[in-house]
Amino acid sequence: MDSFFGVGLFMVDLGYMLSVVLFILGMKWMSHPSTARKGNFTTALGMGIAVVSTLLSAGMKNYVSGGTGNYVWIVSGLLLGSLLGLRLSSRVKMTEMPQMVSLLNGFGGAAAMLIVLAEVFGKGNGGQLFDPGSFDVIRGGENTGRAERMSAIFYHILLLLNLVAGAISFTGSVVAMGKLQGFVTGGSVRWPMQRFTNNGLLLMMLLGIVVFFQAGDGQMAVALLLCAAALLFGVLFVLPIGGADMPVVISLLNSITGLTSALTGFLYDNQAMVMGGVLVGASGLLLTILMCKAMNRSLGAVLLGVFQSGGESSGERTIDTTIRELSLHDAAVLMAYARRVAIIPGYGLAVAQAQHTVHELELQLEGRGVEVTYGIHPVAGRMPGHMNVLLAESDVAYEKLLEMERINPEFPKVDVVLVIGANDVVNPAAERDPGSPIYGMPILQVDRAAAVLVVKRSMSAGYAGIENELFYDPKTRMLFGDAKSVLQKLNLAIKEV
Amino acid sequence: MDTFFQLFDQNKEILYILILSVFLGIEVIGKVPQVLHTPLMSGSNALSGVVILGCLLLLGQTTSDDISVLILGWLALVLATINVVGGFAVTNRMLEMFKSKKKDNG
Numbered sequence: 001m002d003s004f005f006g007v008g009l010f011m012v013d014l015g016y017m018l019s020v021v022l023f024i025l026g027m028k029w030m031s032h033p034s035t036a037r038k039g040n041f042t043t044a045l046g047m048g049i050a051v052v053s054t055l056l057s058a059g060m061k062n063y064v065s066g067g068t069g070n071y072v073w074i075v076s077g078l079l080l081g082s083l084l085g086l087r088l089s090s091r092v093k094m095t096e097m098p099q100m101v102s103l104l105n106g107f108g109g110a111a112a113m114l115i116v117l118a119e120v121f122g123k124g125n126g127g128q129l130f131d132p133g134s135f136d137v138i139r140g141g142e143n144t145g146r147a148e149r150m151s152a153i154f155y156h157i158l159l160l161l162n163l164v165a166g167a168i169s170f171t172g173s174v175v176a177m178g179k180l181q182g183f184v185t186g187g188s189v190r191w192p193m194q195r196f197t198n199n200g201l202l203l204m205m206l207l208g209i210v211v212f213f214q215a216g217d218g219q220m221a222v223a224l225l226l227c228a229a230a231l232l233f234g235v236l237f238v239l240p241i242g243g244a245d246m247p248v249v250i251s252l253l254n255s256i257t258g259l260t261s262a263l264t265g266f267l268y269d270n271q272a273m274v275m276g277g278v279l280v281g282a283s284g285l286l287l288t289i290l291m292c293k294a295m296n297r298s299l300g301a302v303l304l305g306v307f308q309s310g311g312e313s314s315g316e317r318t319i320d321t322t323i324r325e326l327s328l329h330d331a332a333v334l335m336a337y338a339r340r341v342a343i344i345p346g347y348g349l350a351v352a353q354a355q356h357t358v359h360e361l362e363l364q365l366e367g368r369g370v371e372v373t374y375g376i377h378p379v380a381g382r383m384p385g386h387m388n389v390l391l392a393e394s395d396v397a398y399e400k401l402l403e404m405e406r407i408n409p410e411f412p413k414v415d416v417v418l419v420i421g422a423n424d425v426v427n428p429a430a431e432r433d434p435g436s437p438i439y440g441m442p443i444l445q446v447d448r449a450a451a452v453l454v455v456k457r458s459m460s461a462g463y464a465g466i467e468n469e470l471f472y473d474p475k476t477r478m479l480f481g482d483a484k485s486v487l488q489k490l491n492l493a494i495k496e497v
Numbered sequence: 498m499d500t501f502f503q504l505f506d507q508n509k510e511i512l513y514i515l516i517l518s519v520f521l522g523i524e525v526i527g528k529v530p531q532v533l534h535t536p537l538m539s540g541s542n543a544l545s546g547v548v549i550l551g552c553l554l555l556l557g558q559t560t561s562d563d564i565s566v567l568i569l570g571w572l573a574l575v576l577a578t579i580n581v582v583g584g585f586a587v588t589n590r591m592l593e594m595f596k597s598k599k600k601d602n603g
Contacts (some may be wrong), residue, residue: 023547031528032530036592037593040592050550051550053555054557074572077575084575085583088579088595089586090590097539104584105580107579107580108548110573112551115552122563149505154508180590196512224538231561254542257543257545276545283522383534383535383538384534
């Protein structure tokens with residue numbers, strides 16, 4: 001039996017090693033367009049192998065011999081989760097992907113939080129979790145046959161950090177999702193002494209971890225309070241951040257969830273969890289920084305919600321506020337006889353689900369010999385790459401999507417720029433008005449083109465809540481309406497030209 | 498201070514793993530083109546659901562009469578599974594679009 005046990009453990013470790021290799025290869029492949037799909041399957045396969053290895057691991061053995069044990073719980077949980085996961089993922093619209101990722105990420109954080117809570121309730125010995133007299137605890141559980149001793153102080157610090165990080169990731173992700181979905185206001189929510197309350201809460205949580213070790217019988221209570229404080233902090237930390245910055249926040253929260261997975265891995269002495277978690281934590285942080293760079297802002301400024309508070313002088317500027325509308329027919333003629341047209345998609349395109357209609361427009365214009373390209377701003381939409389995913393759905397060719405650095409020098413040679421539901425990413429104030437809250441953010445310099453057409457629902461400000469003088473530019477013409485219906489009418493009008 | 502040194506000594510290997518995997522995580526996605534940012538974020542989000550293993554270990558190690566732990570662990574397992582399965586499925590849906598487009602271009 002003992003040798004069987006040894007072989008079993010060996011197989012489990014081998015499984016974990018294999019899955020770690022698959023995680024790394026999967027992530028690597030996922031960052032190249034031609035191998036991305038294979039990469040996703042590979043990572044998923046790695047996860048599958050890790051789950052099976054865990055199910056076979058020694059931790060489960062006494063329940064195999066001793067009847068059904070907890071397998072009923074395990075199997076039902078896996079089945080229900082898979083069912084719900086598949087259902088959610090098959091129903092979500094492409095435009096709602098960012099919210100979906102945020103929600104899923106929140107679930108991951110909640111899972112980590114619940115694991116710690118379960119440990120707290122399970123080991124709570126009359127309210128006391130940590131025995132100052134004992135130096136070591138046994139991590140990895142008593143039944144694994146591979147229990148390893150670990151410093152009790154270290155173990156409990158990790159436990160509490162995991163609790164806090166999981167809870168922040170959970171409520172933070174839910175609020176971020178709410179901001180994108182619209183059930184939490186997209187604007188920046190502020191309250192008196194905001195920075196003081198947030199920093200104070202953070203400090204209190206750190207103190208709570210210290211207090212925990214002195215709390216004796218009250219340790220369980222301290223842990224629960226810590227959890228409540230972290231849940232609250234998750235909400236308060238995302239609320240002041242404007243909706244336009246949600247991609248950065250989601251990416252950061254994703255990184256934090258990775259961290260909790262790694263911490264959980266430490267607690268259970270499970271290297272697959274540690275490696276997978278750290279991989280996500282590090283790459284998530286890099287992605288967050290890349291996104292901030294694209295907006296020419298520091299991560300700190302994003303997190304403090306500085307975006308909205310800087311714009312005091314922009315209101316004072318006197319600009320010519322004449323809006324020039326254009327009839328659909330005139331717009332159709334303008335585009336049909338242009339040599340080069342650049343389309344700038346924004347969130348309005350996603351909301352209106354106009355990705356197919358815009359592709360039709362592109363094909364029509366190309367049929368007339370017009371050269372059509374798309375200019376993609378790194379933060380157009382609600383997530384980096386949001387526009388690319390959307391346009392890929394309607395079969396727009398890969399090479400037609402030009403990144404900001406590539407299309408900006410081309411604008412002087414472009415006859416007509418068609419801005420569809422984008423606002424802040426084409427706002428010249430980012431380059432001209434030092435008082436503007438978005439000053440310094442790189443933009444698509446559409447005002448260097450010969451003519452600009454803007455499809456927009458109304459004159460309301462963009463997500464950052466600021467005026468856009470591009471709309472008052474003498475060479476700009478507005479086409480008001482829902483992006484999809486405007487483009488459909490434009491398609492008809494071009495046919496008639 | 499002695500405690501600290503002891504801690505450090507006990508966890509040396511894991512610290513090395515940590516350092517290496519941080520660099521690995523950065524290197525592995527370092528050159529990702531902007532088109533893949535959303536799918537990659539979604540994919541790595543699915544991977545962060547690896548905490549599912551913790552849920553399994555927790556449930557596997559709990560005695561069968563410890564109902565409060567079982568319920569919490571079960572809830573954690575359901576949520577983590579949604580994160581993993583939903584995450585990979587959503588990522589695949591996004592990437593499928595890239596594939597179909599590629600075929601068209603020959």
